[in-house]
Amino acid sequence: MKHERMTFALCSSAVLLGSVISFSCVMCLVEAFGLSCDPKYLILVCCAVCGVAAMVMSAKHSGIFSLCAFVLYFAYLIWKGSAVFAGAQTLLYHVTEAYALCFENVSVWGMPGGDVRWLLYAIEFPLAWLCVWTVCREGYTFFVILACAPVFVLCLMVVDLAPILWLVLLTAAIVILLLSGSARIHSAGAGGRLVWWLVVPVTALVTLLMVLSPVENYVRSDWASRLQSAAEAGFDLNLWTNKIVTAVGSHWSGELEKVDLSKVGPQSKTGVYVLQYQSDVPIRYLRGGSLGYYGENTWERVELPVSLAVEHTQLIRPSSSYSTVLIETAVGEPKFYTAYHPTAVPDDGIAVDDAYLKNPNRTRGYAVRFFESGTPQISEAYKAFVQETYLQIPEKLRQSLADYLQTYDLIGASPQTIADHVKASGVYELDTPAVPNGEDLVLYFLTQSHQGYCVHFASATVLLMRSAGIPARYVSGYAVRGPAGQWNKVTEDDAHAWVEVYVDGAGWIPVDPTPADGDAHVPDVEPGREEPPVDTEPVATPDLPAEHSSTSVPSAPDASTQKGRALWWLFLPGILLLVLLRRAAVVYCRRYHWKRQQPNKKALLLFDRLTHLCKAQGTAVSERWICLAEKAKFSQHTVTEEELLELSRAVQEHIVRLKQRPFLHTLWHRFGPVLY
DSSP: OOOOOOOHHHHHHHHHHHHHHHHHHHHHHHHHHTOOOOHHHHHHHHHHHHHHHHHHHHSTTHHHHHHHHHHHHHHHHHHTHHHHHHHHHHHHHHHHHHHHTTSTTOOOOSOTTOOOHHHHHHHHHHHHHHHHHHHHTTOOHHHHHHHHHHHHIIIIIISOOOOOHHHHHHHHHHHHHHHTHHHHHHOHHHHHHHHHHHHHHHHHHHHHHHHHSOGGGOOOOHHHHHHHHHHHHHOOGGGSOTTSOOOSOOSOTTOOSEEEGGGBOOOOOOOOEEEEEEESSOOSEEEEEEEOEEETTEEEOOOOOHHHHHHHHTOOOOOSOOEEEEEEESSOOSBOOBOSSBSSOOTTOEEETTTEEEOTTOOSEEEEEEOSSOOOOOOHHHHHHHHHHTTOOOHHHHHHHHHHHHHTTOTTOOHHHHHHHHHHHSEEOSSOOOOOTTOOHHHHIIIIIOEEOHHHHHHHHHHHHHHTTOOEEEEEEEEOOOOTTSOEEEEGGGEEEEEEEEETTTEEEEEOOSOTTTOTTOOOOOTTOOOOOTTSOOOOOOOOOOOOOTTSGGGSSBSOOHHHHHHGGGHHHHHHHHHHHHHHHHHHHHHHHHHTSOHHHHHHHHHHHHHHHHHHHTOOOOHHHHHHHHHHHHOSSOOOHHHHHHHHHHHHHHHHHHHTSOHHHHHHHHHSSOOO
16 A cells, blocks of 8 residues: 555544445435434444544554454454344345335345444444545545445335435535545545535535435335336346346335325326236226325324234135136235135235235236125124224314315215316326425315326325315225226226215225326226116125335325426536546646645646656656656755756646547546546
């Protein structure tokens, strides 16, 4: 390792970048996988390691001290071996659990509940030391990027971590490390000063982006969603051992049981294939899940009392005639889809409360038997549970919804009348922005925007029905159309949300309030099959629950407004501005450093620059200039002003030649190594 006299700017910049990169790395893991760890201890360890590393780099025999530091590090691993191993087991459990939600045949490894702080300390030490070494010893930034790559892959491709502060800081620190790389090649001290020159504009850019486009407005890009779906559909883990974890994204992020309506924004059609089905008779819906509790712009699943759980999941309708629908999903999903009026839970299925049918083995192909008609067997206890649970309305909305019913003469109206009113009161529009901060989606949709898609229409209908005393719940899945007896493909564009109404003697009945003229999800009624009116005595009761999945509508665009999405395009011009500022800083530092040097040192600086210019042009340095550099470095004589002038002219001649080379070549050497 090359030793250079350490300056305050060099030491402080090394400590700064090392601390930010190592701390942000581990915090990204903590945030992405829900690990439990106190951040203040992590930052203390990072700063301490970086401080010690900077002092070691300033020592004359830094290599020996570095070796001693790593001996102590391995001693720490041996001393805390069991704790580090337990933390690794916990981290492995959370990572593989996230992968298992994406891909079938992926086993969940490790054990939850371990203390991960000792593992995170063990990760921080080599990463922080590497960063400090890179800054102080003119190391290549590539090695730091390579060390951080697993964190980027895990946190972005698996759980789709939003651009939280730690992720932005990590990216910004690596950008600074890259931009100061060419200066560190010439002089580590100059590179340290350049780091501080870049801290201010980078901090300003990060602050601007975080303020103008906060994390809660994050929108996952369409190309990332399409890439995820395509990879999930086409990647065959059987080609690898199922112990190798590889992924390209997930919408799940551990939340399978709620829909945050405040983040439901503009949606676009993707056409990505998600499943195919074949049914004996035409069907309208593949039911995914039901959510029943509404609060603060959020739908959440309803917990079914233990006394009702077994009874409610075994509501089989006696009949001698049933139909079958075969379903094959593109990826192994954690829940089953069912047709209405199912006869039983699919093999290995587990009913989770009044919410969804869990698919623990991620079965991709399964069959669901269902009746076209029948009468459900519903206990009095479940009827009472429905009346207690599915009439819930947030107190702050109760009066507003009652006034709305009064205004439009909907008090005492039937479920179908309310659904028809909602359908006629709004315009179907996929490009609907997210609800403004502080507004409730349902009231904003009904009284102000009057536009939305199925999520808006279904949510508004459920709350209006509840306000009118009609038990109702929010349902998601796929609205399908296709002939019986053949395989029909279903894409993400068929994802849909609708309403289920509870009617005594009939159970839960589907009602679709979304306008059919604008909603491609809503098919016509199948030929030869009449849909029973909700106001009379309906026939169906889909007692099998399930929850909304990553392919249902609410998991589509996960954010806010077009403004928030567009603001992230400031990142590109911001990077260009940093490149320009960096070049200006390098040129200024070079001139400032030149004026303060003695003639011999000036000759060595010119020779170093001439060497890089010759290398860029693929030529050799003249023997004359090599002799002059040796004189300046080893001789007791002082380089004359005439010799400096000749060497300076040689540098300028090589710059002129470099400018005559192809445009991209000269552009790189102007803004990359800043040779001129």
